[in-house]
Amino acid sequence: MTALSSDAKGFTPRSLKIKSNSIQFHQETAGHCRVCLKALMHNQNRSSEITMKLAVHVPKIGSKAAGVIAPRSAIVSDPSTNNERGILCYFEGNILGAPNMKAFHDRICVAAGRLEQDYPTKAVARFPVADLVPVALYDTALRAITTVYNGEMLANWADEPLIEITGRRLPAGQAEWDLAIIAAKGARPVAHGQIDHVLPFRTRAGQLFFFYNDGSKQVEVLGDDDPRLILFSPESASAPGLLS
Numbered sequence: 001m002t003a004l005s006s007d008a009k010g011f012t013p014r015s016l017k018i019k020s021n022s023i024q025f026h027q028e029t030a031g032h033c034r035v036c037l038k039a040l041m042h043n044q045n046r047s048s049e050i051t052m053k054l055a056v057h058v059p060k061i062g063s064k065a066a067g068v069i070a071p072r073s074a075i076v077s078d079p080s081t082n083n084e085r086g087i088l089c090y091f092e093g094n095i096l097g098a099p100n101m102k103a104f105h106d107r108i109c110v111a112a113g114r115l116e117q118d119y120p121t122k123a124v125a126r127f128p129v130a131d132l133v134p135v136a137l138y139d140t141a142l143r144a145i146t147t148v149y150n151g152e153m154l155a156n157w158a159d160e161p162l163i164e165i166t167g168r169r170l171p172a173g174q175a176e177w178d179l180a181i182i183a184a185k186g187a188r189p190v191a192h193g194q195i196d197h198v199l200p201f202r203t204r205a206g207q208l209f210f211f212y213n214d215g216s217k218q219v220e221v222l223g224d225d226d227p228r229l230i231l232f233s234p235e236s237a238s239a240p241g242l243l244s
Contacts, residue, residue: 056136063131074108144206167204172223180219
């Protein structure tokens, strides 16, 4: 089992002023963040309520699931709904060739989004437990695979390199522009309040990148425990990746 993570470095973020839902945040160049703690706790609790850990599956060769689900489909399930009747799976195979679902990561975001919203779809079915192999875990808040159990099986099924599915993680702190552009392939813009000269993107690996839009070519990678993370709304599961 592989847990995907990053190592925080001692990088001090540039001074930012953020307004989001009447929360004022100021990151001083040499100090710690100052956040309205009451609002912070409210947003943190709200964020945890919408987070789900979904199982990512690959169908076994010759199984009923393999005969029903199109090859290279993203297949997810909520483990809490498993019962004696099997596993309730949502899947997306992009059989119509939509341009915003060519990448496996985009297909898994769509399948997971339907599961989250209990969206009416024909791309849902219950299969025997023996039909499916759990190969990874997907975090609905991060829109990313956070744990891989069987990377080879997942990559073979998706017909993509594993790194393209999980994304590339960078250490927290200031990142080199060229490396950040590579790691941000397929990243999605993130909804936010007013942030001067900053373009935030969520990468396939689930990290938040701040691209400073002031000509400086500076990029900041937020650490997994950065308090600023909860000031950003989860992006739409169906939004296409804009960085390529």
